[in-house]
Amino acid sequence: MLVSYNWLKDFLDLDIDPQELGEKITRTGVEIETVTHPAEGLKKLVVGHILECEDIEGTHLHKCLVDVGEDEPIQIVCGAPNVAAGENVIVALHGARIAGNEKIKKGKIRGIQSNGMICGLQEIGFSDSVVPKEFSDGIYVFPKDADVKPGEDVYEALGMNDYILDFDITPNRADTLSMEGAAYEVGAILDQNPKIENVVLKEDGDDWTDQLEVKVDQALAPRFYLRKVNNVKIGPSPLWMQRRLWNAGIRPINNVVDVTNYVMLLTGQPMHAYDAKTFANGKLEVRKAQKGEKLTLLNDKEVELDPNDIVITDGDKPVMMAGVMGGKNSEVEADTTDVILESAIFDPTLVRKAALRHANRTEASSRYEKGVNWDNTQKALDMAALLLRNDAEATIANGEIKATDTEKKPAVVKTTISYINKVLGTELTESEMKKIFDRLNFETAINGDELVVTVPNRRWDIEIPADLVEEVGRIYGYDNLKSTQPLLAETHGGYSEKENHIRRFKQIAEGQGLMEAISYSLTSPEKAVRYNLEPAAPIVEVEMPLNSSRSAMRENLITGLVDAASYNMARKEDQLALYEQGRTYDHANGEFNEHEHLAALMTGDVLDANWQHENEKIDFFYLKGLVEDMLTAVELDPEKVIYQPVDNVPGLHPTRSAAMYLDDQYIGLIGMVAHVVTMPDKAMRNHEIYVYELDLDALIPMLKDGMKAKPAPKFPAIERDLSLLLDKNITNQQVVDVIKSAGGKYLHQVNVIDVYEGSHIDAGKKSISYKLTFLNEKDTLTDEVINKAMTKINDDLKEKLNIIVR
Incomplete structure (x- = not known):
């Protein structure tokens, strides 16, 4: 405003x-x-009276002789199409400063001396949006009745000395x-009482109320008042009114439209003026629009009305979108003689939604949606009629139509002086408190400590005691409130146990060379359920999303990392090692749930290309090693993690992915991003991208307090190799499980050292070689003990998995 x-x-x-x-x-x-x-930076702008105006042959220019209050008129060359003799105009003299700090000098135009410049409003700093349309492409011409004289500064006449x-x-x-x-x-x-004048209106025309049958849905318009003015002469508004409108950012149109805008600025009550011919059939109805109805608005925009739009109709077709903008078919035009004025209260929610729905937010709709003062509905209507009688020679018809007239009583808020003082930390007395509410023009009643405040309808934002506290605080002065230490229970800084565990996981990921990424919690419904072993249903969707790609809450973190990978790869960054720790969301079991997860994404080479080492590509096993290192660092045994192949997880490769279980509890997924995700994306095409996601809500309860260290073993370990020939469908996990169950208590570690599939072995077979490490931390192991364990391992492999020990 x-x-x-x-x-x-x-x-x-x-x-x-x-x-x-x-x-x-x-x-x-x-x-x-x-x-x-507005006048800041401007200089030597005066009123000029054009005495003579001659066309310059062969050009669009005019040679003008202008009286600027000096001894002799000055000659100015002007190219404006609306310049003419007899006009009072804005003149920038030699040495003047206009908008943009541009200096005006004497000079020659087409060989003709020009000693200044005749200006349009835009050239002296006015916005295009407020310049009257008749002057938008030319110079400004003062109205004939404007009290201006040649040589006077223009600032006061144009409202620029404000x-x-x-x-x-x-x-x-x-x-x-x-x-x-x-x-x-x-x-x-x-601390002043504003002088707010009431309107005293005298009607001087015939009664008109029986000429119009008005039907209004009270739920849509709890107040709907109409007046009629006759014999209106359409023309420009008085200059004083135009000044106030353009200083408020509103373009003057004509004396009728300008009155409605002026009254809205003055009282806050939006108004509308209809050409009375619009309701020649004698009917006016306020209702919701019907499906398929259309309306061309005053800004020439045709809209298809929604069934939830409030419309004013002539009993048949819409003539206005209520609270937003009038229709072209009811516009006040140059030949209008009779005008019907409307002052109403419309449902604010429906007005707001209509303005948003049709992308047509106006000064009126912005007020209706926030609320207006019900006490000014009548005042605005009477003031508009009075101004039209004064400025448009109108006759005010006798009577008004109040189709709906719902009463709104002032709010009464009860509280105590001690409560206000306690919240603000003040010691205001009863008289000081009353003085503050008197300054606000609120009626108060004080009985001991009890305070009852009657809030006028113009302050519809005040409803509860806390609102009164705010009013007292701001009028008393926030700077006057004493700074005191709040009396609260002592709190200790630091992180919770869960936060410390989460930070530990993040530190480990960063120590492994991963860079933290932060992605949106909102994604598309399709991406929300990717990379989940069992997606929760239904997903959490946003009621009013900004766009379809941000309409659902994520159920995984990998989606955001894959989007980050696409963004980076499109910019030639192919070596990526990213992680994100954050929350995922679901609506499982009828409840909204949040879960702490950690995810990582890697692609490219393990190390940057260098002559000192061979290049190694990131693969499933490299990422699996990082997961195992992380579990080891938080005191969880990676040997106990079971990797279960999965082939139906959306977004993951069907043969290079696995679900991870620890102590029979699902803890996450690991694998390669599927080709159906990477191939459509030009940046990610032909790249192998590996990801994992851990459920920290499952892992954190398994963690032990702290990390314990123990000395290195005093006795040497013994290693044995084991080469096996087995069917392709037997997994490594199955083999390792058998080896560990048969290896005895001294079997310390099992590692795969070689895998072969090819022409040198039977079809459908594969060869895997293992290194078995045995260790007794309290004594030296003997060959007898090791041989016994190896025999047991060989026998169980043959018996349980039909494996050939080579």
């Missing part, structure tokens, strides 16, 4: 510097974004979206 300092003076006795006033208002809770002076305070209003303070509301706010800050 752009608030004119000079207009505020109509309500308050202001002798405070506008910049200082802006600071005071900001400190009480309504931020003043800027305080601007200060404009930009109220950056939050939705809860929509009461300041009017000059009266701003005056009440500034008055409370400066």
Whole structure:
């Protein structure tokens, strides 16, 4: 809301510097974004009267003789299409400064001397959006009745000797979206009672109320008032009104439209004016739109109405989208003589949704959606009629139609003085507290400690005691509140046990050379359920997503890492080692759940290319080794982890992926990203990308407190090799399980050292070689003990898995 300092003076006795006033208002809770002076930087701009105007042959230029209040008229060459003799215009003299700090000098144009410049409003700093359309492509011409004289500065006549305070209003303070509301706010800050005048209206025409049958759905419009004015003469508004409109950021249109905008700025009540011919059939109805109905708005935009849009109709077709914008078919035009004025309260939710739905947010809709002062519905209607009688020679028809007239009583909020003092940390007395509410123009009743405040309808944001606390605090002055230590139970800093465990996992991942990534928690429904062994159903979807790719909460972290990989690979970064620790979400068992996960992604070479070593590609086993190192570092035994092949996890390769189980509990997935994911993406195509994801909610309860160290064994270990020939469908895990169960208590470690499949062995077979390490930490092992264990291992492999020991 752009608030004119000079207009505020109509309500308050202001002798405070506008910049200082802006600071005071900001400190009480309504931020003043800027305080601007339209005339700042401008110089030597005066009123000029064009005495003569001649066309320059062969050009679009005109040679003008202009009276600028000096002894002799000056000659100016002007190219504007609307320049003519007899006009009062804006003249920039020699040495003048116009918008953009541009300096005007004498010179020659097409060989003709020009001693200044005749200006349009844009050239002296006005925005295109507020310049009247008749002057948008030419110079500005003062109205005939404007009280201006040649040689006078133009600043006062154009409202530029003002200060404009930009109220950056939050939705809860929509009461300041009017000059009266701003005056009440500034008055409370400066301890002044604003002068708000009532409207005294005298009707001077015939009764018209029986000419129009009005039908209104009270749920859509709890208040709906109409007046009629006749014999209107359409024309420009008085210059004083135009000044106030463009200083508020609104373009003047004509005297009828401008009155409705002016009244809205003054009272905060949006209004609309209809050409009375619109309702020639004698009917007006307020209802919801019907499916398929269309309406061309005043901005020439045709919209297909939604069944939840509120519309004003002529009993048949829509003529206005209520609370948003009028229709072309009811527009006040140059030949309009009779006007019906509307002042109403519409359902704010439906107005907001309609404006959003049709991308047509207006000054009116922005006020309706935040709330308006019900007490000004009648005042706005009467004031608009009065102004049209004064400025458009209108006759005010007798009577008004109140189709709906729901009463809204002021809110009554009860609290105590001690409660307000306790919350603010103040010691305000009863009289001091009452003085604050008097400054706010709130009626108060005090009985001992009890405080009852009657809040006027213009402050619909105040409903509960906490709101009163805020009002007292900001008017008393936040700077005046003492800084005290809050009386709370003592708290100790630091991380919780779970947070410490999570940080430990992250430190290990970083120690392994992985770089942390942070991705969106929102993704598409398709990606949300990828990389899950058993996706939870239903997924958690957002009610009003920004777009379809951010409409569901993720159920895994790998999706975000794969998106990060695609982004990096598209920029030629093919060596990636990323991890993310974060939360996943689901709606399992009818409840919304959050889970702590850790995921990693790697692709490319283990080490950058170098002459000192052979290149090694990242593969399943390399990533599996990182997982096992991480489990070892947190005191979990990786030997107990079982890797179960999976072939139906969306997004993972069917033969290079596995589910991980520890003590029969699922702890995560590991594998290669499937070709169906990488191939459609040009950046990831032909790259092997490996990922894992661990469920920290499952792992953390298994962790032990701290890490214990023990000395290296004093006795040597003994290693034996074991070469086996087995069927292809037998997994390594099956073999290792048999070896461990048969190897006895001294079997310390089992490692695969070679795998072969080829022409030198039978089809359907494979050869695997293992290194078995035996260790007795308390004594030296003998060959007899080792041979006995190896015999047992060989026998069990032959018997249980039909394996040939080579």
